[in-house]
Amino acid sequence: MERPTPKPGDALLSLSTPLPVIDEDRLAANIVRVQGYMNAHGLSFRPHIKTHKIPALARQQVEAGASGINCQKITEAEVFADAGFNDILITFNILGPEKLARLAALNERISGLKVVADSRVTVEGLSAHFAGRKFLSVLVECDTGAGRCGVQTPDEAVALAEMIAGDDNLHFAGLMTYPKAHGEAEVEEFFATAIAALAAKGIGCDIVSNGGTPSLFHAHLVPSATEHRAGTYIYSDRAMARAGHGSLDDCAMHILATVVSRPTPDRAIIDAGSKALTSDLLGFADYGLIVDYPDAVITGLSEEHGTVDLSKVEGPRPNIGDKVRIIPNHTCVVSNLFDIMTFHRDGVVTRVESVAARGLVW
Amino acid sequence: MERPTPKPGDALLSLSTPLPVIDEDRLAANIVRVQGYMNAHGLSFRPHIKTHKIPALARQQVEAGASGINCQKITEAEVFADAGFNDILITFNILGPEKLARLAALNERISGLKVVADSRVTVEGLSAHFAGRKFLSVLVECDTGAGRCGVQTPDEAVALAEMIAGDDNLHFAGLMTYPKAHGEAEVEEFFATAIAALAAKGIGCDIVSNGGTPSLFHAHLVPSATEHRAGTYIYSDRAMARAGHGSLDDCAMHILATVVSRPTPDRAIIDAGSKALTSDLLGFADYGLIVDYPDAVITGLSEEHGTVDLSKVEGPRPNIGDKVRIIPNHTCVVSNLFDIMTFHRDGVVTRVESVAARGLVW
Known part of the structure; x- marks a missing residue:
């Protein structure tokens, strides 16, 4: 069966998850900002x-x-x-x-x-x-x-x-x-x-x-x-923002995930686990930042599930089926998990690139 | 350029690293042992x-x-x-x-x-x-x-x-x-x-x-x-052996790695990092067990390097160019990193399989 692949023109939030996506404008700005510094x-x-x-x-x-x-x-x-x-x-x-x-x-x-x-x-x-x-x-x-x-x-x-x-x-x-x-x-x-x-x-x-x-x-x-x-x-990524390299708003990669279970009032389960986010902590105590719910905490990962503690979330909490955007702790290792990378601008997919140099044995 | 791929008949220790490999006999024994228990x-x-x-x-x-x-x-x-x-x-x-x-x-x-x-x-x-x-x-x-x-x-x-x-x-x-x-x-x-x-x-x-x-x-x-x-x-894997599911001798997966640097007497650097072993700790304090040097400790991983503390190793220590075998903390996430898996028996490659269901976006 054909592998699922987003297409240019697809609405970002219509895409099935888990899926790493790249914001074209943030990507371009990061390239320009750093090259400009080096030139200067x-x-x-x-x-x-x-x-x-x-x-x-x-x-x-x-x-x-x-x-x-x-x-x-x-x-x-x-x-x-x-x-x-x-x-x-x-x-x-x-x-x-x-x-x-x-x-x-x-x-x-x-x-x-x-x-x-x-x-x-x-x-x-x-x-x-x-x-x-x-x-x-x-x-x-x-x-x-x-x-x-x-x-x-x-x-x-x-x-x-x-x-x-x-x-x-x-x-x-x-x-x-x-x-x-x-x-x-x-x-x-x-x-x-x-x-x-x-x-x-x-x-x-x-x-x-x-x-x-x-x-x-x-x-x-x-x-x-x-x-x-x-x-x-x-x-x-989140670790670079913490280190002072830009802010969280400069992070071009998000992992789109869906809330697939709400077993208890304080617990949500998302469909992004260690095979989407990796277990890289890089000094953090949790496995990524949910942009839409910054007080939610991804406390644990199994391979295809993330366990989210909602106890500190004031106001509305996510429902089953809701999509969330996660800034990963470490972007390089997320790239390494997926055969394709999806790019977007203004909520619309712009292109899909093959992660051509991943998966090689050495 | 053609991707590097081991071939049946290759000597295991001649293969370039990092490379996950599976022992055919341990694999077959694990299948038989568990199925036998279920049947019983x-x-x-x-x-x-x-x-x-x-x-x-x-x-x-x-x-x-x-x-x-x-x-x-x-x-x-x-x-x-x-x-x-x-x-x-x-x-x-x-x-x-x-x-x-x-x-x-x-x-x-x-x-x-x-x-x-x-x-x-x-x-x-x-x-x-x-x-x-x-x-x-x-x-x-x-x-x-x-x-x-x-x-x-x-x-x-x-x-x-x-x-x-x-x-x-x-x-x-x-x-x-x-x-x-x-x-x-x-x-x-x-x-x-x-x-x-x-x-x-x-x-x-x-x-x-x-x-x-x-x-x-x-x-x-x-x-x-x-x-x-x-x-x-x-x-x-190492976590299953610790949990009492068989012994370390039942672990069919090893990651072959090479010592690429010995910057100090107590430090070795291997070519297996978080893109070969993953950062899954599963409660361990280190990133895998080096079978050939059980007193060596993989204290840290960057993406393509593992840092090994040799200070507790009595007797000979590994030299630059030496190959080592690592039992990973968690085998499932290692599988998920590589496009192919190499199998062996008695030190000789038996087959290479495509990890067909990995890398899909969801």
Whole structure:
């Protein structure tokens, strides 16, 4: 049987639920606002496509002025290369023969492919595979306080950069970090120290890449950076609004849900569960904000049901069959659950896009 | 570019990661063990396909003796009807014109379709839409302590059953509950009371449907039930093992992941994040069990990275490039992230199945 798919012209509130939808005007405004900030501060901007995984949206970002895109997986980068994107940074340590083979094939197809590395093991693997092939551009990933990947000190960054710069099969392209939120001072100190030490050895950094949406509008406080990467800003979400990146009114994604049960006066059950909202809490105590009933609390999720506590809702409470709009805690993981994304303006569906780069095994 | 897909005959540990994989022998044993228990106690068994969303697996369950299947969404039921399944119970309140139209179309195609309702609003919607069509079978959903959907008392169940039984367009098919774990006494009391009250009014209950994996092997403690529904048992997971449903050695699903960074002696970063493991904690403090390093703790997830604390690991610690196997906290939501599922036996891939019923908007 044909899969259910909204059509352009459909009334938004006529659509069956649960369904994630994107407000075109908020989306466009988010793209313009962030690109304008980057332009004002002379920073290149490289949107991370993990948030939407949709080539048409990356095209909007590039048309607004983005210099290239950021992917997290080779399979994502392949989808975007197929769609015509050329300047792609994969911010991941690539290891293992199957990934290296696909990386090399991708590097033959586009001129602007770049990856990161944070260890000699990763660099040795890249070098061995790229021997005799077109050289690969590699940035050194630096841990500036987020506690995830990355070399731990500027000295380690310099040592790894020297290894890459001295390798016949690789090109040292610069430095990259995924910072902690509001970690601008630490990022700048790390970058400036490493850049100076590299310059003293005659090694230049073409790209110095900072990232993250939460404190994006402080990116100018890292003058050593040449570019900024961010993904979540395009849709934004409850966690970004809490972090100070815009307001709840900038959130372009809502999950439409229907009240399917009112077992007790204080309990509503909606048809959005963990397979629509995900269990990402990101520090919240509940699973999303119901815009229409801000005092309602989504206290629990099973896979296809959300349990809503209405006890704090003054005035009218939702009835069975009512539709509600939910701002998710984390938009990127919601995108990742659905094969299609529905866009709307003024209550009418404008387009439906395939979430082309989701569902791939790696 | 062609999507990466494992092939039968591939060595499991040669596969690129992150990748969820299913042990064929554990899968088959889980099917046999649970069906054997149901047979021994004279209970019909209705597997919930939400866990795997793969018709070939439901076929294995039916071939082992299952009487039918359980779906949570109409779109899931459509995929399984397309694959030849006829006896399908959708345990969800169906509301709204688009869903009702698809439900009616499905009801014309298969003879064994059944849904549940827990309110007069839902029953009125079903009745209005099915007027003049083939009648629809409806069970009354009962809240026996789980605090999700369902009428709250046996009296309410009887009233709603009378409404359905007296409706020209609907057929009252029985009672259904999704119980709290180890809630057998409450389920039995609710069911027995409602069944007796219905019998006194001359209304029979063809189906009395209990459910859940956590206390599945106590299903015989609900003698009023005619059938049991369960999904998670087929793969099982860390939460089910903790609940006493089998052991960790019965878990058929692992997520294969690779150590991609060792930034510090106590920290490893793996390539499985919230887009491979999900953020479902289900009461655990960490995001899955690394079988090969049971003292390692997955303390945090970003979308494509998992952060692992190695400080409690005595002896050798994993190196960059090493592969590890992770038992997820919750298997059903992992299934829901990937377009394909890879099966193996004795370290060799046996087959790759499309997760056919995932990614649908509702």
